[in-house]
Amino acid sequence: MTAPTISATARDQREKPSPADGRPAPAGKFRTVLHHRAGRKLLPLAVAVLVLLPLGAALWGGGGWPAAQTVDVSGPLDDANDWVLDNRDTHPLFLYFLLHLSNSATSAVDAVYAGLAQLGWVGVTAGAVLLAWRAGGLGRSGLKVAATALAAFAVCGALGMWDPTLMTIALMIVAVAAASLVGVVLGLAAGLSDRFDRILRPVLDTMQVLPAFAYLLPFVLVFGTGTPAALLCTVIYAAPPMARLTALGMRGADAGVLEAATSLGSNGWQRLRTARLPLARKEMLLGLNQTIMMALSMVVIAALVGAGGLGEEVYSALSTVDVGKALAAGIPIVLIAIWLDRTTAAAGDRIGDSASSAAPSGRGRFLHGRWAWALVAAGTVAAAVAGRLAGARLWPEAWTYGISTPVNKAQEWITENLSSGVPVLGGTEVWSQNFTLWVLNPLHDGLTWLPWWALLLLVAGVAWLVGTWGTALTATLAMAGIGVLGVWDKSLNTLSQVLAALVVTLVIGFAVGIMAARARRFERVVRPVLDAMQTMPQFVYLIPVVALFGVTRASAIIAAVVYALPAVIRITTQGLREVDPAAMEASRSLGAGSRQQLLQVQLPLARPALQLAVNQGVVLVLAVVVVGGLVGGGALGYDVVKGLSRGEMGIGMTAGAAIVCLGLVLDRLTQPAKARARKGA
């Protein structure tokens, strides 16, 4: 995928000094400043600790969060739950507003699905291929993207998943359209108004960190199970990247161009339409790409509330513990992701090209703009008609291949041979046990051993060291919020798992990232694996993970590592690659060996990228805490699942809110200080 997640790209871009600043990248100098600043902070911090520690011990003693200082929010939440149940058939809010929303959502998805089904498999495949080709420029350059699309659809059909794939695509089309619209509107407002931007940012952060499982339930209560709830949850989860990148594009508009537009007498609306929006096209396309990826990652979760499609196939495979069948439904999701990613990325590249190069050549003119779209449409219709005449609407049964049995056999063989009794290495189960005994248990015990006020102090101190007073305040308040919600112990359990997962992710991620940055061939091999790791629904690999590592917290950690690793590897590789070649050259001419070069030049210079990788690791690990709850992670993740499946909003939302608080704390503790400083400035 082009970019791991939105926050990565957005922060990445936010951080890069824009050319207008005219400042050189201040990496080296910055480091000394930080050291200096950190050094200056250490002394007051030590004094504060010396004063506060005995004070805290005297006032509150040890132990977990005091029960007297909790607020039980589950009562009011459960009341709200009951109110909705009693009133949703009669109250005007439902009759005149929400039900319209629900009914139009259902009919939109049904209509798109019916349209796709009418096109037949020939028409849909032709349409997808032509669209990809069009995005790639309709020339020879676009052929590779078109081939990707063709292969993706052929495999979906061959796996016997044609109909669920169509259903999922229909849901995606409507969800992405709605999410992009919402995103663009929010992004425009945030791009034009500083105040709105400040209000919007924490909202977007929450939308992304709050586990979708937690807010599925309110939507189900209001809309019932089925398409509307699934659609709206997907929109909520997928809209933030579009909003962020649109705002970024608006803000990044060249001041000179805007000035010129003003001096030519255009008013605000005209400036927006003719200057700002076209200039932001590239960011907005990246936003669309990210929105699509986020929406696709909701496919399986949406199926929990009756969205149907590929997600439902994954679920029904899980109930018979059929890994092969789950994989057969998971692969199309990965392929749809790859098809759409390559297509939107190709379109994005062309925007960059056309901006730099002059007018298209003579032949190219015919293949641009409206003509090209007409060609795509005509081709699709022609293929659909041809397909209908040949009498083929559903994917031919004879062309499908069941992969379930061989995959299950392979899975069994692997788990049997790797889980224990491996000479020297010991096997996965032994690792899992040792990891739990020597890393996870001590970490958890340590966190619960710390008195609650000491933990708050620790958070405040670290946040202050890496950031500002504001950072420390937010982090401490978020940590205290967890206590007030009354889920202190469970949160510490989750926190210990998140920290352990983070360490594993970073160790592996940095190692692989460094290798990939230094060996191009290795990177080319790793890339498709990373793509699959990131887009494959976690539900597909739950069973093999449990078979290898047992129902343990270690399994939950493995699931998190698999999900977070690709982003960390990518950011590390990219960061190392972007190190100034002049600095590398200089060090080589001074006689530095390969190892010295890496340790003393490349890594220090890539420090901002590595910090970003840490931050992204945290966010992504937290995003799959809920999935961990499904394989024995327990704690907050389990509570969120429990809230949804038992229909108890109190439990689910409280745990969800606690996860958001943990996210806030960890984000503030790991956010690259430079971004913070710029934000504060």
Next chain:
Amino acid sequence: MNRTQLTRTTAARAAIASSAVLGLLALSGCGAAETGRSTEAGGTKTVSLTVPSWVGAQANVAVASYLLKKEMGYTVKSQQMGEVLAWDALSKGDIDAIMEDWGHPKEEKQYVENKKTVVKGGDLGVTGHIGWFVPKYYADKHPDVTDWKNLNKYAKDFATVESGGKGQILEGSPDYVTYDEALIKNLKLNLKPKFAGSEASQITAIRKYAKEKKPFLTYWWNPQWLNNEIEMVEVKLPEYKEGCDADLKKIACAYPNTPLQKFFNKDFAKDGGDAATFLKNFKWTTDQQNDVALMIADQKLSPEAAAEKWVKANESTWKAWIPKK
């Protein structure tokens, strides 16, 4: 997934698609929207059933849908969802029937007694039983483990790195009815529940233990297709007596035997015609359900194929369910 009936005219549908997306945003508030969708949507006879996550209940739905489609000419829509969500959908009329319910007193009170949107549909014929189980290979070696009083003696055998020195009892999906935490406390057992979080994880873990012939203690139930693959023996808890589960905090007795129940949407029960009568008549034995479940879970047949196979072999059973013309 059966959505082929939706395929109608292309152009008109495409137009609706675009206008509907706009409508989603514009949200004209010109009139009250329709609440629940009726069962006779589109003029065709449609029945909607919920497909629960466990295989036994999928067997009910598979056989019922097969007969409704092939013998009675209905269109059947089936939707996968959690148990409590299914109750809610049943009340709204999004689905017409729940074919297997293991007891949800809270929902039953809310929807059957208070809102009166759901009615009872009678026994399924299958009796469900929840309990604590150990594998047979372990019980053979230590016969006295099957009495709860001896569990503390064997707790160390069930200990894992996760259970902090206590014996581990494996728990399943949060969906399922359990009060093991209270039981452990009230019976003063040296056990700690480990929540697998999903049935798939629990089954995988049990299979893993069984393959290595390791001892384990698990929350488990019958009928369950895995019981045919891995033999398990129940640990006897203090006997269940009427009312001993009234206060869940003080509970100290076994789980009851539950005759599994069917529930219908009120309107469907009244106006559902032959389909409603058929589903009311639908009643089979634990063994029959297990046959179909095994075909789905063990032989990896699709639910439709399994249902077809069973229907062909058991005509006398299902003939009685279909209402006489």
